[in-house]
Amino acid sequence: MATKSSPFSTIGTTWFDSPRGQKLLENLTAYLFLAPAALHIFIFGLFPVAFAFFVSLHRWRRFPDEYRGLDQYVEALGGLAYVVFFWLALGGIGYGLLLLYRLWKSTADNRAGVAYLLPGILNAAALLGFTNWFFVLLPFVLNVPVRLRGLALIDGIFVREFFNSFTFPEPLAAATPMWALILAALVVGLLFAGVVRVPDRSRYLLLATLAPLALASGALILQLTLSEIQLAIEMAQAAGEALPLWSNIILISAGVGLLFAAYQVWQRAVRADADRNLLLLGLATTLLAGGGYLLIAELPPALASADKDVLRGFNISVMYSLGTVPFQLAISLGLAVLLFQNIRGKGLLRVIYFMPYITPFVATSVVFSLLFSHRPGSPANQLLTTLGIETQNWLLEPKGINLLLFGEGIPAWLAGPGLALIVIMIYNTWVYAGYSTVIFLAGLGNIPKELYEAAKIDGASGWQSFRFITLPLLSPTTFFLILIATIGTFQAFTQIFLLRRPGALDAVDTINISIFERVSGSNPDYAYGSAMAFVLFAVILILTLAQNRIAARRVFYG
Incomplete structure (x- = not known):
């Protein structure tokens, strides 16, 4: 007895037998194999860092409470917190511009690759939309035990209240633009995959996604920092006090910049001939003295109110x-x-x-x-x-x-x-x-x-x-x-x-x-602890980057 096969299965089999279909199937298989590792990295690597930063921006004892901005960091680092976040924001913006430059440089042979900025911007917007929705939803999920206080414990009440967290007005309002951006990113991405066929399009798409993501992250941190600086200055003026935050930011930044310039000049002096060596060493010493003076003069006042x-x-x-x-x-x-x-x-x-x-x-x-x-x-x-x-x-x-x-x-x-x-x-x-x-x-x-x-x-x-x-x-x-x-x-x-x-x-x-x-203890301060942990993470990251930079010049790999 003859069996009938579905026309859809025939079409699918025929399409995946084509060279393009086989390539797509291989890519999908590779991504499926990578998915567990990517999920592991997200859950145990990226998410704890992002969650710690989110917690540090709120008042958080046992459960999430009101938004506090940079208060925890200012309490821990004093005025230096504003300097750190100001340069963190500028670093994000600078890294985004660097990625845009790399995209422009890598598409020198075929400028059609620049068109991938459109799906890249949509991908970045979708990621930011998901992040916003997730962290808007998170306090409602974490407050489930608070909402269950005083209620009769019946089977399934926790699961029911957990899913009720998704129905509050704030998560619903954040979910609408998120789904719209995800849908737009998928549609435009599929269209570009079929229409704009250029070599290295995966690399172009990655650069075009990371660049606006870094720019947007830097801009958001900069907006947060500037608003916190303005609020702190207004509060100090209301109390009849002077708060020279901008002078601290400018002078401390200048001091660090002079130290970096002194290091670069010293590196050149080591490789220079005898005639230029003395001149460059003198310049490096002058820059070092100027940077050291600025930091010695400005860091103590900036850290005066630190914990x-x-x-x-x-x-x-x-x-x-x-x-x-x-x-x-x-x-x-x-x-x-x-x-x-x-x-x-x-x-x-x-x-x-x-x-x-x-x-x-x-x-x-x-x-x-x-x-x-x-x-x-x-x-x-x-x-x-x-x-x-x-x-x-x-x-x-x-x-x-x-x-x-x-x-x-x-x-x-x-x-x-x-x-x-x-x-x-x-x-x-x-x-x-x-x-x-x-x-x-x-x-x-x-x-x-x-x-x-x-x-x-x-x-x-x-x-x-x-x-x-x-x-x-x-x-x-x-x-x-x-x-x-x-x-x-x-x-x-x-x-x-x-x-x-x-x-x-x-x-x-x-x-x-x-x-x-x-x-x-009996009264834990998770927000302040998270802020301190995030500062420690930043210090370790800076030390690692500095050691990698030194190793690039001094480590012999054969």
Whole structure:
């Protein structure tokens, strides 16, 4: 008996058998494979950052409350918050203009690619419309428990109230333009895919989407910043006070610009001939002095109203990073070079050095708290007694190391890290030195032995081989370890929290500990904690970008 096939299935099969249909099918298959990874990145990467920023703009204790603008950031950073957001907005606008320039430059051979700005603008508008609708809806969803108070708990009441969140006037008003923009973006995108057929159209569409998205984001942040600046100035004038925000923004920006210019001139001076070298070095010194003077003069007033806990937390985090990363990597490199030699039992030694890294923090922190106990019988104090030095309180000591060494006569800003923080630095170095050693060993194994043999034939000493062969060829590994170690010290929480003692007061309270103190307890302030976390995220991002820029010139990749 003959079977009949649907004409639609025949048309679909025939179309997908064509070269164009097969290409489309392959692209769809690739996007389906990438979809789980993209969803994972959005949920655990992009969304937490955007949500933290959204929370920081509101009053948010246990549930979302009124809109507060930049109040949380101003409370944390003082007047410097306006400078940061002003340049964040200009950075977004500048990045959008850069993308437009790249689009124009990449379409030099075929200007038809510029036409993709139309679907790109619609895509950006649709993304912004979705973002607006999502964050308008979010407070209504998060307030479901508040709306359920006092109601009888029946089956399905939470699900019903959850879906009722979509029917409030505000989400409905935001949904209408969102769906219109999404529909317009889809229709125009499909039309351009069929009509404007140019090479690299996917790249053109990506640039044409990201450029207006960056421009719009920068413009929105700039509007928010300018309105907050104007409001702060009006409030200060009403109170009969002067608030020189614009002078702070201009002078601090000029100071940073002069420092950047000094760095660029110094780079040119290093590569210049002898005649120009002295002139360029003098110019770099002048620019450095001018930028330093402006920052020294303007930063203290800008930070005068900042949260002292935030400033102290960042100060302790910087000391923790500077006191950990160099020693950790130096010890790790020495151990790696030692274990790379032909010595007996190096396999066992590798396992021993790696064990602190794989041992739980809870166990190792208990051991360290016993080693560095304040009691006279602790191993650390017994060692000091043997050397004729008085016993120390270690984890209970908030005083800076320089105060303990040189007495109370030195200035407070030269006190240095507290003794309790130094113990935690030692602990962190001990834990992560083994991990860095293993990574260094992998890097040493990739260096060709022929280079050492050639250097030995030429009469190079062991130190010369290490300096001119090992260190340059190990620079990619070193850069990687510096990067993750620096990020890790600014993100450190567990080891500090476990070794933190009340007697040390706030001497070990890094910025992460300060954030935790804000969002924990009986009256958590999630908005302020989110603002502090977003500031920390920005600091880590800036450090990462700066290290990448330095690595581009100093890291040898072969």
